[in-house]
Amino acid sequence: MDRMQGKVAIITGGARGMGAATARAFTAEGAIVIVADLLEAEGRELVRQLGGTATFRKLDVAREDEWQALVVETLSLHGRIDALVNNAGLVHFADVMSFETEAFDRLFSVNVKGAFLGTKHVGKAMAEAGRGSIVNIASIAGLQGGNGISLYSSTKWALRGLTKSAAMELGPYGVRVNAVLPGGVDTVMGNPEGLPGDTKNQYYKMFRYSASGNRKKWPAPRCFFVRMNPPTSAVQNYQSMAA
Numbered sequence: 001m002d003r004m005q006g007k008v009a010i011i012t013g014g015a016r017g018m019g020a021a022t023a024r025a026f027t028a029e030g031a032i033v034i035v036a037d038l039l040e041a042e043g044r045e046l047v048r049q050l051g052g053t054a055t056f057r058k059l060d061v062a063r064e065d066e067w068q069a070l071v072v073e074t075l076s077l078h079g080r081i082d083a084l085v086n087n088a089g090l091v092h093f094a095d096v097m098s099f100e101t102e103a104f105d106r107l108f109s110v111n112v113k114g115a116f117l118g119t120k121h122v123g124k125a126m127a128e129a130g131r132g133s134i135v136n137i138a139s140i141a142g143l144q145g146g147n148g149i150s151l152y153s154s155t156k157w158a159l160r161g162l163t164k165s166a167a168m169e170l171g172p173y174g175v176r177v178n179a180v181l182p183g184g185v186d187t188v189m190g191n192p193e194g195l196p197g198d199t200k201n202q203y204y205k206m207f208r209y210s211a212s213g214n215r216k217k218w219p220a221p222r223c224f225f226v227r228m229n230p231p232t233s234a235v236q237n238y239q240s241m242a243a
């Protein structure tokens with residue numbers, strides 16, 4: 001239970017969902033966790049539950065000045081940053097013919113620019129220390145396409161591109177950059193209405209979206225789960241690059 005004893009870890013979007021689960025897991029392993037999120041009430045409550053050394057820090061991942069301040073503050077408080085989890089993310093369900101341009105900017109600014117800025121500023125501090133680990137939370141949607149998620153999927157493919165390139169650039173400094181690509185997880189993101197039973201499944205929700213009014217044309221949301229070759233994960237790619 002001490003695999004992260006004394007390590008300092010920043011988790012973006014850490015106030016709820018998978019970020020909060022990561023914060024709990026890291027804390028259980030002895031890490032000093034900084035929960036960085038826009039959601040102040042949720043973040044502070046989580047930190048209270050975590051107890052000990054965890055802290056909440058309000059952060060908009062799309063703001064470069066806020067990343068700079070967070071890095072300066074963390075280094076002055078703890079003297080090191082060992083891990084960054086770029087987990088903050090947004091989803092938008094709309095087909096490519098009807099998405100709002102505003103949604104494009106919003107999703108790319110959080111899912112892609114946010115991770116870029118984190119990698120830039122935390123990566124720099126890690127490179128100077130000669131060690132560190134950055135984990136980007138991409139998605140199965142970053143391995144394939146799907147009805148109603150062209151925008152979200154595009155951001156997650158972009159995040160994989162960032163991961164692979166940053167791994168090559170930061171690797172020589174002793175900094176690892178990897179991605180995790182989860183399948184559907186029952187969180188507020190995929191199930192904002194808290195629907196029960198089968199409808200909890202976010203892919204079912206996407207199906208409802210994509211099938212509405214066009215069931216004949218788009219009959220098979222199952223494509224999320226089938227017709228997919230075993231993916232080569234960014235982690236595996238990084239390992240083969242590093243070998």
Ligand SMILES: NC(=O)c1ccc[n+]([C@@H]2O[C@H](COP(=O)([O-])OP(=O)(O)OC[C@H]3O[C@@H](n4cnc5c(N)ncnc54)[C@H](O)[C@@H]3O)[C@@H](O)[C@H]2O)c1
Nearest residue numbers: 013017018037038060061087088089139182184185187189
């Ligand atoms: N839930 C799923 O099925 C699923 C599947 C694959 C990947 N993911 C990815 O996992 C990550 C976490 O998703 P989740 O399901 O826990 O969602 P969630 O909506 O529960 O959590 C996302 C968190 O990101 C925060 N956030 C959003 N914009 C932010 C910003 N500008 N600055 C700082 N924080 C911000 C939110 O406040 C929230 O706490 C996301 O990147 C998501 O794309 C989720």
